[in-house]
Amino acid sequence: MAAIPPEYDKQWNSINHFLTGYLRICHCQRKLKSIVTILLSIKGKLKDLNWNGLTPEELLICNLLDNVENIFTHGTNCEYPLLGNSGIWEYIETIKDSPALLDN
Numbered sequence: 540m541a542a543i544p545p546e547y548d549k550q551w552n553s554i555n556h557f558l559t560g561y562l563r564i565c566h567c568q569r570k571l572k573s574i575v576t577i578l579l580s581i582k583g584k585l586k587d588l589n590w591n592g593l594t595p596e597e598l599l600i601c602n603l604l605d606n607v608e609n610i611f612t613h614g615t616n617c618e619y620p621l622l623g624n625s626g627i628w629e630y631i632e633t634i635k636d637s638p639a640l641l642d643n
Contacts, residue, residue: 547639554634561627563607569643578631585611585622 543551551571558574559566568574581601584592593601604610610625622628634640 543639543641543643547641550637550639551641551643554637554640557630561607561630562604572640572642575631575635575640578627579635582622582628582631 554571555566555568558571559568562574577597577600581593581597584590584597585601601611604627608625608627610623610627612623
């Protein structure tokens with residue numbers, strides 16, 4: 540397991556606590572960069588209305604996230620939901636380029 544550089548420790552822990560708390564997973568999660576990368580991929584596909592382009596794994600993540608917080612807008616065509624105004628998407632955008640975002 541890679542060590543977190545001391546200058547990033549506080550920010551890394553902040554990201555860890557937010558993501559693991561939001562996703563309702565154990566705080567021992569160390570693959571923060573991978574989680575953010577997956578969420579950005581999902582967001583990009585859904586933003587481009589490419590629901591069919593999601594992998595089965597991404598579809599599962601979408602359904603699990605939608606149970607945590609309504610991350611989608613389920614309009615008249617609920618077969619293909621659209622991105623909602625969930626705070627998770629804003630948060631991911633603000634941390635995606637952080638040097639503290641590491642897989643540890």
